[in-house]
Each structure stands twice: as structure tokens, then as C-alpha cells.
Amino acid sequence: TNQPTNQPTTFIMCGIIGLLLANENSHVNQLMFDGLTVLQHRGQDAAGIVTSERGRLHLRKDNGLVRDVFQPHHMRELRGNVGIGHCRYPTAGTSSCAEAQPLYTNYPHGICVAHNGNLTNTKELSDHVREEIGRHVNTDSDSELLLNLFAEHLMNEQRKNGKNSGSSSSTASTSAEVAETIFAAMTKVMRQCRGGFAGLYLINGVGLVGFRDPHGIRPLVFGCRRADGSTDGNISINMNGSQMNEHGIPQSPTDMESAERTLDFVFCSESVAIDTLGFQLVRDVKQGEAIFIDLDGNCHTRECYQQSLSPCIFEYVYFARPDSIIDGISVYETRLKMGEKLAERILSKHPDHDIDVVIPIPDTSRTSALQAAYRLNKPFREGFIKNRYIARTFIMPGQETRKKSVRLKLNTIKSEFMGKNVLLVDDSIVRGTTANEIVQMARDAGAKNVYFSSAAPPIRYPNIYGIDIPTRNELIAYEREEEQIATKVGCDWIVYQDLQDLENSILECAYMGTDKKMARFDTSCFSGTYVTGEKMGDAYFERLDEQRNDKAKQRRKRGMSTEESSPNGKKRAPTQSNDGCESMSNDKSTPARPEHSSAPCEPLSNKPTEKP
Numbered sequence: 001t002n003q004p005t006n007q008p009t010t011f012i013m014c015g016i017i018g019l020l021l022a023n024e025n026s027h028v029n030q031l032m033f034d035g036l037t038v039l040q041h042r043g044q045d046a047a048g049i050v051t052s053e054r055g056r057l058h059l060r061k062d063n064g065l066v067r068d069v070f071q072p073h074h075m076r077e078l079r080g081n082v083g084i085g086h087c088r089y090p091t092a093g094t095s096s097c098a099e100a101q102p103l104y105t106n107y108p109h110g111i112c113v114a115h116n117g118n119l120t121n122t123k124e125l126s127d128h129v130r131e132e133i134g135r136h137v138n139t140d141s142d143s144e145l146l147l148n149l150f151a152e153h154l155m156n157e158q159r160k161n162g163k164n165s166g167s168s169s170s171t172a173s174t175s176a177e178v179a180e181t182i183f184a185a186m187t188k189v190m191r192q193c194r195g196g197f198a199g200l201y202l203i204n205g206v207g208l209v210g211f212r213d214p215h216g217i218r219p220l221v222f223g224c225r226r227a228d229g230s231t232d233g234n235i236s237i238n239m240n241g242s243q244m245n246e247h248g249i250p251q252s253p254t255d256m257e258s259a260e261r262t263l264d265f266v267f268c269s270e271s272v273a274i275d276t277l278g279f280q281l282v283r284d285v286k287q288g289e290a291i292f293i294d295l296d297g298n299c300h301t302r303e304c305y306q307q308s309l310s311p312c313i314f315e316y317v318y319f320a321r322p323d324s325i326i327d328g329i330s331v332y333e334t335r336l337k338m339g340e341k342l343a344e345r346i347l348s349k350h351p352d353h354d355i356d357v358v359i360p361i362p363d364t365s366r367t368s369a370l371q372a373a374y375r376l377n378k379p380f381r382e383g384f385i386k387n388r389y390i391a392r393t394f395i396m397p398g399q400e401t402r403k404k405s406v407r408l409k410l411n412t413i414k415s416e417f418m419g420k421n422v423l424l425v426d427d428s429i430v431r432g433t434t435a436n437e438i439v440q441m442a443r444d445a446g447a448k449n450v451y452f453s454s455a456a457p458p459i460r461y462p463n464i465y466g467i468d469i470p471t472r473n474e475l476i477a478y479e480r481e482e483e484q485i486a487t488k489v490g491c492d493w494i495v496y497q498d499l500q501d502l503e504n505s506i507l508e509c510a511y512m513g514t515d516k517k518m519a520r521f522d523t524s525c526f527s528g529t530y531v532t533g534e535k536m537g538d539a540y541f542e543r544l545d546e547q548r549n550d551k552a553k554q555r556r557k558r559g560m561s562t563e564e565s566s567p568n569g570k571k572r573a574p575t576q577s578n579d580g581c582e583s584m585s586n587d588k589s590t591p592a593r594p595e596h597s598s599a600p601c602e603p604l605s606n607k608p609t610e611k612p
Contacts, residue, residue, distance in 0.1 A: 011320065013468055014088040014101075014116035015039030016220075018200040018267040020208045020293050021081040022227035025053065029078040032085045035266075035273045036066045041321060042116075042269060045089035046100035050112045054081030055205050057110055061086075061100040082208060082295070084200045086114040089468075096281030102202070105148060108155045110204035115143035116269055117197030117218040117466040120534055124545075125149065125193065143199075149192060150201060153185035179292050179300035182209060184434070186290040190214055190305035194532050196312065196465030196522065198285070200267055206292040210267040214307040215531050217465045217522050219315055219326045221271045223279040227264045265293050270324040281308075284327050310531045313521040314467055316506050317456045318364050318427045327518070329509050332367060337505035338455040338497060339371030342425070345375065346453060346495050354421050355451065359383035361426040361438060368455040370426035378423070383416040383442070406437040418446035428456035430469060432476030432489055439490045448570045452491040457499045458482075461528040461536065462544060469525050471545045499526050 016034040019028040032049045047069045048061025054503050058076045066087060070078075086101035102112040119125065119142040126145060135148045158181055171278040176435050186209070196217030201209040202207050212220045257527055266279045285291060288306030311327050322332040346353065358380050360369035387409050416422075417439035422442055428437050435452060440448045458477035466608045472478045486494040503521055510518055534540055 006271040013043055014086060015269045015273075016043035016084070016086050016114040016116050016198070016200055017269070017273060018084040018114070018202070018268070019082065020265045020295070020297075022297050023082050024295075026081050027051070027079050028081060028083040029075050031277055032078070032083050032141045033066065033070055033075065033268075035268060036087050037086045038273045038276045039087055039269055042319065042569060043088035046097055046348065047085070047087040048100045048114075049078055049082035049083055050077045050101050050102045050104065050202060051080035052202060052204055057112065057204055059104065059112075061097060061102065063097045063100065084112060084114045084202045084208070086116075088526065093220035099139045101143055101281055101457040103139070103144050103147050104446060105142065105151050108158065109206055111147065111151050111154075112202040112204075113143055113147040113150070115146055115197060115199040116504075117199075117213065118142065118195050118322070118464060119145060119193050119197060120195040120464050120532060120540060121193065121204065123425070127381065128192075139354060141499055143558075146189065146193065146197065146199060147201075148368070150185055150189050153188045154203075157184045158471050168192040175294050175296065175298050176300070178206065178294065179302075182206075182292050183290055183304055184299075185212055185295055185426075186302070186597040187304040188394070190288060196532075198239055198269070205295070207292060208265070208267070209292050210283040210285055211304075212287055212306050214288040215310040215522070216284075216327070217310060217312050217531070219269055219311065220285040221274060221281060221326075222283060222285055222291060223266045223268075223271075223274040224263045225266075225277075240477065255409075263297055265297075266297070267291075268380075268608045270320055270326070272321045272324045277479070281325065301554075307531075308519040310520050310522050311518075312465060312467070312524050313502065314428075314456075314463070314525065317502070319467070322364075322367055327510075329506060331335045333509040334506045335364075335367035335455070336371045337508055338502065339373075341501040341505055342368060342377050342453055342455050342495070342497050343372040343375035345498060345501065346423075347465070349495055350493065353451075354449070355423045356420040357381050358417065358423045358425060359416065359442075361424060361434075362386040364427040365425050365455060368427065372423075372425055372453070376423075381416045382446075383413050383422065384410045384438070385413065386410055390405055406434050407441070410438065410441065412441050412445040417442055419448055420446075421449040421451070422447045423451045423453060425453050425455065426452070428459060429454050429485075429489075429496075430459055431474055433493075434490075435476075435489045443490075449492045450490075452486070452489060452494045454494070455502075456494045456497050457502060457526040458485070458496050459525045461525050462541065463525040464530065464534060464540070464544065465522055465524070465532075467525065499523060502526075516563060 015036065017039065019030060019031055025216050027438065028051055029049070036047055040586055044065055046061065046063045047066045048059070049070065050057055050059040058078050060070060060078060062069045069090060077596065084102050088101065102114045104112045106109070122145060123140045129145055129148050131135055133152050135152065137144050137148065161181060170378060178419060190213070195213065196215070197213045198218040198220035199211055199334055210220055210222060212218065264279070266274055266277060267272060271281045286303060286306070286311045289301060289303045291299065291301045309327070315326055316334045320326055320331045324331045355376060355378050358369055358373035359374065360366045362384055363386060370380050378509060424438065426435065439450050439452065459469060459475055460472070460477045476488055480488065482494050482496065486492070506521070509583065522531050528536055
């Protein structure tokens, strides 16, 4: 008989943050909340925070925006000077809050994970975790595989060394030994996992680990600040290495000017969160690198398993905020370059154009549209006003839902369209649903002719490293040329960015040291070339199609019984419970206290705590 398919899927397009404060009597909860709010654009479906308070873990996670998930009574219970947080939206799993992160396993030490990205060899990893090492995987999230693999390797390394690395009162020499154990485990995880991933491990009573996949596909940055809150002079980064080690990471707080073992540390998906929280950006975590900060504030780094740097190019095109810096490159500056090169392509294809005005599709394309207008010597105008309380249509599941939401999200300023030939600039075109509706809105507002342009090349392939770009048949550019796409969208003509020009837009803005060369980008959704070696037609893509298409998402939304079969005849695993992240008896009326809490990783109730 067919067995239920139990292969973990993925939650991608995520934001992660981790904090370790020098003062063990301080609390990271407000900083975590503020940081996740800044990263909210990376995922709006669910959010979670776990903190460690002198060895006791406190966890709160649920579906919803950051501001809705964390109420004052939750914040009061998220005590501790160490924590990690996560926000995400679902692509190929369920929307159960059981799969909201951070995820937790109790042995060894008590380890939590927050992960951004996607593993592409989940089937073999899942089989290994379940059948060979005997660990239970309860969700459909590949993040749980990352958690269990690291926990298993760490436990084995500790046994091999005959040491217990869980002591929080380690001496300096013991701290180095703990770091070696952690790096050995991380090396095995990186060699075992394939795909694009960046993540954080909170090891209870030990410290915080930040890591990035061997190709550096998904972003992760690292920063620090003075623990006393002083702003009298920034932390100086001496490039000759006298205050920083050869990797650009402080080996201990004494390596930072006047720090005197009072540094706070932060990891996050984008540098904008570091800026907002008042930290100083040190640098990006390198590809294949792990950075471990123990509870005494000693910082250790190791390049565990490194391949060529190939960051995701779509971060620069769409996902990242323009005020972020990724791999030493300003996102804002790259988008200016994209607009300039897009304008040059328009001039080469339509030298006798009759464009009257350039109008961006809010919000991501504004920067590129502004520079394109400047290069075309045409006025830049705001023709669409955005309702900021509607979710991104790219994120919203279901084609009809996306189509309906476009007009809820945008409204036209008719005077900017009436009787004019307008050039619309968008950052990219995925399904074409939004583009089609926007073109029609422009015509309804009185535009004479509507031309469309994309700051990115045609998207013809699925992304497998952490972006919810759908199946090929749902992509408007799949097996279509520009003229056919223009007809489908309903515009008079359409121009896409050239892929080489897109890459050059980023490379021309790079200010990197001699030890960090940008060899290539992950351009898989444009080129069909996958840096980890997958090829279209592989069995992986068949499974991906089954998980990502709109019908599959609607089926998961309705819920399925264990006995309902998938198209390939295999039975599916049971759908996750919507209350999976909460204990059935979790209805506490008083705050949990470390000395009284009975759960090893305390889930916080939705019920407000009573005042004493």
C-alpha cells in the first residue's frame, strides 16, 4: 500500500534576527520586536521569538503580523538577554502556526532555530533523520531538518570529545573548545544540506550561532554596539587587523576599542535592522561561514564549507529594502543602475519612442523608475497611490485573490494618465496578474498608450533557494517572447532588462575587499541555471510543481485527510493543526516564571496575564 508522503516542504521569503546582550540582567524582547518589525517586508504570515533567561527558554509564535502576534503580556514574559526571532510567509507547507519559527528541540542543551531559505535535498535528509538517526520530525518544514541535523551532529561531537559543552561558566580555553565542537557540527550540516539557507541557532546556556550556506545565496549580516548605550564614538574597525581579526570579526570584546567586555551582538537578514536598532554593521556572514558568540561575549568564526559566492540576485531586484547593504553592496545604488540600464535598453529597442511620462508601480520600482526617467529625459510622476494595509499580491495565495487585491492595493491619479503615452516601470513580472490589472487601470484613467518595462529579465524558471516563484506554467514569460507577453498583459509594447545588464548593475556598485570576490549570482529564475547543480526535469522539480501550484495551495488551505491522495497516487501526511504551536492546556492566568515553568521551552498563552 502507498505510504503517506511525509517530505518536508518549505517556508521561504523570511526574515531572521538574533541578539546577545552583554548584561545578563537585560532583556532582548523590545529589540527583537523592533527588529522583526523592520524585517516585516520579508514575510507577513507568521512571527516568533524565543528568549533565554539564565537557562530557561521562553517562546511565543503565531500566525499574523509582528504587531499582532506579540501583545504586551507576551512581551513581559519574553525575558532574557539572548534571543532569536523569525517572520515568514508560507509557500509550500501549511499555514499552521506549528510551522512558525523558531523551532525547538530539547537535546542536547535545548536548541532553537530560525531559518531563511530552502533545502533542495529534503527527501534524503528527511529519510536520514527519521530512519537512520531516529529523530522525529513533526512538521512539514525543512527548518526542522536543519534543527535536528545540527542537534545530532553536536551531540555526536560532544560524545567524541568526551566533554559536556553546555556549561555557561566556561573558561576562555573551554570556550575555544566549545567553538571547535560547534564548528565541527556546522561543517557536517553544511556538507549534508543542499540549497540556499541562512540561519541562527540559539544553544541554551551556550550561546548564539549564525551561519550561511556554502554559496551565500541567502543573506545574513552581523553587527555589534557598546552595551552601555554610549554613542560617543562608533566602534572603530581598524582595517590593519589590530582591533579585528583576519576575518573582520572581533575575537573578543577586548578587540573592540574601549569595549571592556561590554559589547552587544546582532545577526539579521538585512543591515537595515542593524541600523534601526542602533548597532554598527561589521560585515556580512561569509558563504559557508559560521559565527559563534558564547555567553561571555567571546566571538569565534570558521569558514566551515565554502564554495564560490553566489548571492541571490532577486534580493537586489525586489526583496531587500533599498536602505539595506547586502554583501557590501547598496541595494539602492543597484536599483539606480538597473533603471539606467533599462532606459538604455528602451532607447535601443524603441529609439523613436513617444513616451510622455514615466510612472513607477509602487513601491520597489520607484528607484529604478526615477533613474530611467532621468536617462530618458522624461518627467517622473507618481500615478499610482498604494494602500499600505493590503498584503503584497506576490505573496498572496490564489490567482483570483491576487487579481482582486490589485485594485484594492492601488488607485490611479487620473490627471497623470489622461491623454498621455505612459511608460510603466515595475521591478519584475511574475505571473502577470498584477501587470495586466495595472495596464487596464492606466487605460481606464485615460492613457493614450501604455508601455510596460521590467527592471528584471523575464522570469521563466522556478526559484528553489528561498523565493516563492511558482511553477513554470504559471509564469507569464514561460515559452513566450516579449511581443506575446505584451499581448497577454494588454500593453502596447514591453521591454525587459537584459540579464547581463542586471548583473553589471550590481557589480558596478560593489565595494569589496580583496578577500571577497563576487564570482557570480544565483540567477536561476531568469537563466534556469542552479548553482547547486539541479537541472530542470529532475524529480525534484516534479515534487516542487506539486507543492507550489495554485491548486495545491488551495487544497492545503481547505485541509486534507490522511487518506486523500496526491496526483502521483501517494497518500499525503495529515494537515498540521492550526493550534499546533500552542499546548492544549496552555491557558495560564499568571506569568510563567523560570523557577515555576514546567515546559522546557515555554509557549506563551494568547490570554492576557492577570495583574498581581
